[in-house]
Every structure is written in C-alpha cells, then in structure tokens.
Amino acid sequence: MGLVLEAFFCLKWKGGGHVLEKPPPCNKRGLGKAPTNKTLIFFVAAKIKEIFTLGRQYPWPRPEMCPRCHERAVWGHGFVLAYFDGFDQGVLLRRYRCPGCGCVIRVRPEGYFSRFQASIATIRFSLSHRLRRGRWPPHLSRSRQGHWLRALRRKSAAYLGQRWSQGLMVAFNWLFSRGIIPVSRSI
Secondary structure, eight states, X not given: OHHHHXXXXXXXXXXXXXXXXXXXXXXXXXXXXXXTTSOSXXXXXXXXXXXXXXXXXXXXXXXXXXXXXXXXXXXXXXXXXXXXXXXXXXXXXXXXXXXXXXXXXXXXXXXXXXXXXXXXXXXXXHHHHHHHHSSOOTTSOHHHHHHHHHHHHHHHHHHHOTTOOSOHHHHHHHHHHTTOOTTOSOO
C-alpha cells in the first residue's frame, strides 16, 4: 500500500501528460496494518436506543489501552455515523485515537457484527427460520437474508469442509464461538 500511496502522491501533470517525480518524504505513522489478532473495534455493553437518544452526550467508556501497541494514553477522536436496523438516521459512535501508533479505535455496541446493520440475534433468527421452514421471515429484505445464507454456506465450506453434515446453524455457532463472523463474505 505504501508504494501505491507514493505513486499517487507523486503524480504531477506536465504539458498534457503526467510524470512521476521523486516522492516527498512520507510520514508512515498510522499507515501500517494492524496485527490480525488484534481488533480495532471496541465492543461495549450499551443500549442502542439510549445511544441514539443521547447522541454526543452518551457516556462512552474509554479503552484502557490501545489494542495495537498497548499505549496507555488514548484520546477522543470524534464521532462517526453508523446505521442500524430500526433507525432511520445514523447513530453516533465514539472513536478514540492512539498517539503511539496512530490507529483509530471505534467503539461499537455489543450484539452486532462489525460492518453489519442487523443484530446477531436477528441474523441468527432469520437463518434458522429459513432453514427450518423453507421461507424467509417477512420483516427483513430477502436479498440481505439471502446474502447472509450464501455467506454462511461459503464460510462453513471453507472452514469445516464440504462434508460438514451437522447443519448450517451448528456451523454458525461454531464459527461464532471462534471469533469468526459467520455471515461475512471474506474468508
């Protein structure tokens, strides 16, 4: 990624064309990837309705240390809008920044997968309803629910093999218990 950034920033226009020049000195702070075994999302027990109602005044807990470099001094870094099912507007979630490594820590309520709008309970209910009854529950988008089912089939085949015979909901629970998001498209 560093090479791509250097090439992007060093592109200059000259007479209708472009020429790469010597790259400017680059501050690498915060550009490195986080270790894969460390999360930069801090989950807290919180009620999403209360977060929505209080907005910026919600008393977010501050992480004790950076999950990446274990720096003790972590400071506030503003808020970010996140969208959840049941809310027609975005919900403000708190962010913190580590002065040591420059990473951003995003605080998110428990009960939701990272990058998902629906709660884990809703996803689990939807999938079990479909697998037991052969149809989707009517209150959610069929395309979203189909996305979850296809992703679960793909993940269970990747992690448990094609011959897994204990069912997709058992695979969901097995993947979830190991910290893997069972319905995400990435493997």
